[in-house]
Amino acid sequence: xxxxxxxxxxxxxxxxxxxxxxxxxxxxxxxxxxxxxxxxxxxxxxxxxxxxxxxxxxxxxxxxxxxxxxxxxxxxxxxxxxxxxxxxxxxxxxxxxxxxxxxxxxxxxxxxx
Amino acid sequence: xxxxxxxxxxxxxxxxxxxxxxxxxxxxxxxxxxxxxxxxxxxxxxxxxxxxxxxxxxxxxxxxxxxxxxxxxxxxxxxxxxxxxxxxxxxxxxxxxxxxxxxxxxxxxxxxxxxx
Numbered sequence: 362x363x364x365x366x367x368x369x370x371x372x373x374x375x376x377x378x379x380x381x382x383x384x385x386x387x388x389x390x391x392x393x394x395x396x397x398x399x400x401x402x403x404x405x406x407x408x409x410x411x412x413x414x415x416x417x418x419x420x421x422x423x424x425x426x427x428x429x430x431x432x433x434x435x436x437x438x439x440x441x442x443x444x445x446x447x448x449x450x451x452x453x454x455x456x457x458x459x460x461x462x463x464x465x466x467x468x469x470x471x472x473x474x
Numbered sequence: 475x476x477x478x479x480x481x482x483x484x485x486x487x488x489x490x491x492x493x494x495x496x497x498x499x500x501x502x503x504x505x506x507x508x509x510x511x512x513x514x515x516x517x518x519x520x521x522x523x524x525x526x527x528x529x530x531x532x533x534x535x536x537x538x539x540x541x542x543x544x545x546x547x548x549x550x551x552x553x554x555x556x557x558x559x560x561x562x563x564x565x566x567x568x569x570x571x572x573x574x575x576x577x578x579x580x581x582x583x584x585x586x587x588x589x590x
Contacts, residue, residue: 391575404478404565404581405517448516452575455519457530459573461507464516 364388364451370469373443379436381468383449386430392452394425395462396434398445405448405464408434439472446470476501478568478582486588493553493560495585499568506549507567507579508541517565523549524572556589563587 366384373379385394393412397405409416409423411432416423422435436443448467452460479498487493499506504525509517522530523543534541538556543549553560565584571577 393575395578397581402563402584402586404583405567407578407580410576410578455530455532457532459522459530460575461519461522461530461533462509462517462579463519464509466516 364453364463365449365465367447367449367465367468369466370471372471372473373436373439375441375472375474376438379439379443379470379472381434381436381447381449381470382431383433384431385449385451388429388451390429394423394432395450395452396421396423397448397450397462397464398443399448399467400442400445408447439470441472441474444470444472478566478580480564480566480582480585482585483583484586484588486590487556488590489557490555493556493587495551495553495564495566495587496548497551497566497568497582498548499566500580503568503570503580505569505572505577506543507569508549508551509565509567509581511563511565511584513562520551529572553587556587558589561587561589 395410396408399405411423425432446467453463508520511517520533521541538554540552563584567579567581569577569579
């Protein structure tokens with residue numbers, strides 16, 4: 362099972378910042394938080410990942426709380442093309458011992474004109 | 475730099491036939507992962523391979539499913555004697571580092587399998 366909790370859905374006005382929260386209270390000290398999104402039925406698109414420091418790239422910013430139990434993905438100026446399901450992921454150890462991405466239900470972000 | 479490539483993009487099979495899905499990783503990536511996504515659900519990990527080796531197949535169904543990643547050529551996910559329940563989107567991902575905690579997987583566009 363996924364080790365993260367996200368709201369089922371969110372709306373955001375076009376041009377405004379979209380702030381997507383994620384709880385990962387059981388995260389271990391060396392585990393990274395990954396964010397992906399899936400637009401309609403396309404393959405998941407990598408957005409950003411981080412360990413403890415805030416991260417920023419050309420797509421988004423990732424804010425991780427000091428205790429690392431939660432994080433927020435920020436899309437600074439949402440566009441209609443950002444409408445997608447956003448997944449916050451902490452890798453889970455499989456039965457065979459490797460750590461793999463486990464996709465929960467994510468947050469369905471709707472950007473409204 | 476081309477991304478992860480998968481083919482075919484759409485595949486239709488009748489019950490009992492075989493399905494072969496192919497995945498070419500990004501240039502420089504030697505780690506490949508297969509995921510399955512049923513309608514209205516999240517992706518589920520199936521198998522992780524590194525060139526010529528299966529590293530983790532804990533998510534693969536015990537029967538009819540197999541995967542390989544030969545020294546030369548794409549990775550293949552093979553489903554024998556398909557049933558209607560195999561209808562799903564199958565996604566492949568690749569990464570450069572494998573088990574490193576900073577590793578990042580990049581996904582292909584998927585193959586949509588429909589079993590009639």
